[in-house]
Amino acid sequence: MTNDKTLSHLDSKGNPTMVNVAEKPITRRLAKAIAIVELGEEILSRLQNGELQTEKGAVFQTAIVAGIIAAKKTGELIPLCHPLGLEDCRITISPISKSAIAIECTAELHGKTGVEMESLTGATLAALTIYDMCKALSHRIVIKEIKLIEKRGGKSDFKRED
Numbered sequence: 001m002t003n004d005k006t007l008s009h010l011d012s013k014g015n016p017t018m019v020n021v022a023e024k025p026i027t028r029r030l031a032k033a034i035a036i037v038e039l040g041e042e043i044l045s046r047l048q049n050g051e052l053q054t055e056k057g058a059v060f061q062t063a064i065v066a067g068i069i070a071a072k073k074t075g076e077l078i079p080l081c082h083p084l085g086l087e088d089c090r091i092t093i094s095p096i097s098k099s100a101i102a103i104e105c106t107a108e109l110h111g112k113t114g115v116e117m118e119s120l121t122g123a124t125l126a127a128l129t130i131y132d133m134c135k136a137l138s139h140r141i142v143i144k145e146i147k148l149i150e151k152r153g154g155k156s157d158f159k160r161e162d
Contacts, residue, residue, distance in 0.1 A: 009080045018080050021112040028110050029153035033119035035103040035127040036096070038142040043134055044099055052134070059133045060093045063103070067091045067126030071107050071118040078121070082113050089118070091126055100144070103127055114154050120146060 011017045046052050052059035068089045075083030088108040096102045105122035107115040127143045134141060151158040 016080060018082065019113070021082065024112040026110055026112055027153045028108070029114050030106065030108045030151070031114060031116040031119040031148065032104060032106045032150040033116070033123040033146065033148050034105075035123040035146045036100060036144040037103065037127050037130055038100045038144055039130070039134060040138055040140055041099045043137050043141070044095060044101070046137075047095065054133055054137070056133045059130055062133060063093065063126040063129040064091045066129040067103070067105055067122040067124075070125030071105060071122030074118045074121040078117055081117050084109060084111060084113070084115065084118060086115065086118060089122060091122055093126070093130075101130075103130075104149075114151060116148055116151055120148060 008019050009016055043052070046054075051061065056062075068091060070077070071089045072086055075081045086107055086109050088106070090106045092104050094102050094104075103123050103126045105119045105126065107118040107122060109115060124143075124146050127146070131141050131143065147160065148158070149160045
């Protein structure tokens with residue numbers, strides 16, 4: 001089986017390199033990522049009016065702000081990511097069962113490179129913030145999965161069907 005794909009962050013000698021986007025056209029780029037967090041029924045039973053309140057404050061509101069800040073700083077956190085000026089970043093947090101929540105992060109801009117890493121970083125840091133704010137209630141919290149669910153713009157679009 002032949003695979004024509006190559007790792008874009010390696011040069012011809014196998015050294016790490018930033019992808020050169022100088023000649024790429026500016027297009028609208030959008031990416032959505034999701035993180036699933038198993039909080040447990042005991043913690044999620046504290047949900048009131050769509051928010052969890054703890055001694056540290058409003059959990060979801062804090063996580064949304066943390067996720068947006070993280071998405072904006074992705075180029076500083078991941079060594080070979082381009083620094084991007086996001087035009088939009090939205091995070092939503094929704095219960096998906098009696099014990100779990102979904103955190104969805106959508107990042108968007110007009111640029112020469114995609115925003116997949118920004119959406120993944122935003123969802124991840126929002127999940128970690130929720131863990132941090134709720135760990136006094138339980139250490140059984142599990143960040144179950146983080147995945148890209150959609151990407152638009154650039155060479156190809158992607159939408160996860162599972």
